[in-house]
Every structure is written in C-alpha cells, then in structure tokens.
Amino acid sequence: MHWKVGRVKITKIVELETIGSTRFILPLATNDEIQKLPWLIPHFATAEGRLKMSIHSLVVETPTRRIVVDTGLGNDKEGRNVPTWNNRQTPFLETMATAGFPPDSIDTVLCTHLHVDHVGWNTKLVNGKWIPTFGNARYLFGKTEYEHWRDHNAESDKAAVFNDSVKPIVDAARADLVASDARLCDEINLIPTPGHSPGHISIHIQSDGEEALLTGDVAHHPCQMAHLDWSSTADSDPVQSAATRRELFSRYADTPALVIGGHFSAAHIKRDGDAFKFMV
Numbered sequence: 001m002h003w004k005v006g007r008v009k010i011t012k013i014v015e016l017e018t019i020g021s022t023r024f025i026l027p028l029a030t031n032d033e034i035q036k037l038p039w040l041i042p043h044f045a046t047a048e049g050r051l052k053m054s055i056h057s058l059v060v061e062t063p064t065r066r067i068v069v070d071t072g073l074g075n076d077k078e079g080r081n082v083p084t085w086n087n088r089q090t091p092f093l094e095t096m097a098t099a100g101f102p103p104d105s106i107d108t109v110l111c112t113h114l115h116v117d118h119v120g121w122n123t124k125l126v127n128g129k130w131i132p133t134f135g136n137a138r139y140l141f142g143k144t145e146y147e148h149w150r151d152h153n154a155e156s157d158k159a160a161v162f163n164d165s166v167k168p169i170v171d172a173a174r175a176d177l178v179a180s181d182a183r184l185c186d187e188i189n190l191i192p193t194p195g196h197s198p199g200h201i202s203i204h205i206q207s208d209g210e211e212a213l214l215t216g217d218v219a220h221h222p223c224q225m226a227h228l229d230w231s232s233t234a235d236s237d238p239v240q241s242a243a244t245r246r247e248l249f250s251r252y253a254d255t256p257a258l259v260i261g262g263h264f265s266a267a268h269i270k271r272d273g274d275a276f277k278f279m280v
C-alpha cells in the first residue's frame, strides 16, 4: 500500500497484522467501547469491536533520499516478553525487495523510538553476530531516546532489545544521534512527541503544498483519538502521552494532512467535540 505526498512517496511494508489480540496494549479498549465509535469500523476495527493493528515499516522516498521509518520485530530475536516475537522467521526483507526496496538501496533508517517492535530489522543475525541489515544506511536515533535506553536497560527484555538491535548499529559506527526537532532534508522534519517513550519523535513531511504526519506510537490505535486518556500499557509516562496526543492531534485536525500511525493505516484527523476522530 502506498501514498503520494507531493513528490514524496510513502510505502507501507507489513510485518505482522493482528485482529483483537492487542488488548494488553490498550486495556480500556473493550469491544463494547469500540462499538460506540462507529467511525472505526470497518477500517480500524471489526463489527464486533475488535481492534485491527499491524507492525509495519514505512519507506519514505523523497527526490533524494530513501528512508525506512521503524523496523518492526526482526528475525531470530530472543528474550522478548511476547512469546510470538521470539525466534521469528519471516520473509520481511524479501517482501521489501519485491516491493522495490532491496536492503542495500536504503540510505537512511529512522526509528521513532527504540521499543522492541520498532528496531528489530535494524540488525540481522549472520554467523552468530548481529550486523546492520541495511548495509548502506545511516541509522538515525533520537539522542534523548538513545541515551535513555543506553542508561536504562537493566530489565532482561530491555537489555535484549538494546543489545541485539541498537548497540550493534552504534558499535558498527552506523548510528547518528539526532535532535528530536531535527530537519532531515527539504521535505522532512522531526517533531518531539514524548510520553510513549522519553525521546519519542514523530515525522512531518511536506512537499509541493501537501503534508503528511507519521505519528509513530503517539497513539497505538485511532480509538485513542476519541479517548485521549486511554494511554497504552507501554507508555513510559501516561500523563505526558495523553498531553502529547492532544497537542499533536489539535495541530493536524481539520487539515488536509495525511496521518499514518506506527500501528494503523492512513486517514485524516477531524475534531469531534472535545476530542477527535479519524476519517478515511
């Protein structure tokens, strides 16, 4: 699936799609509550009120750059808290290549944050060693985000993610630590959106008068546009994440900006009373 934003093309490469198995992320999003938001159905939820979500990468092509935003779970990873996220063997890289994006053609990898489902394909296992998957790319990590996980990875699952998917990039001298409001090129600048993680960033794209926003995990699902206070169990600061949602959605509501989530597909934010809805 792809979208055009002026001269920028955005392509979604799906690693994993789920229906209804993500309640642990958003415990307040019960089937009954979701059915009270009919605009979610059928694009973002089933008629029964089960959430549709995905883990995906977004390839952003500008006239001069080819950027992968977020890199999913990866293959061969171990020590993950979610059992099915361990020892995965999927043809994700083949899927990318078939879509026109062989790994060596990528010049930039950009992680909105450094959680397990956004850094996995940063590396691949070759002869027992984790090496950069995208051999010609610079990897951009938010400086605040990187320093947080460098200094706070005592829990075993966090250590596993940092050590197999982030540290090998730094050790290979492929990482650049960037400010949360950095400008990457003419079309792309970063927006600091802390709350889900301490240094979380979103990505703003502008080209030929058109605009897009890649939210990352500011929200895990569009139901959080209606219920800004439905913070996810993975949010490091649930109060800050709710405030960030209100601020970011206020800025883009009722504008033509195409909005794409870290775990949901594209639509437009509209004001709806004191909150928002997401309309395809």
Ligand SMILES: [Zn+2]
Pocket: 115, 117, 118, 217, 262, 263
């Ligand atoms: Zn995520």
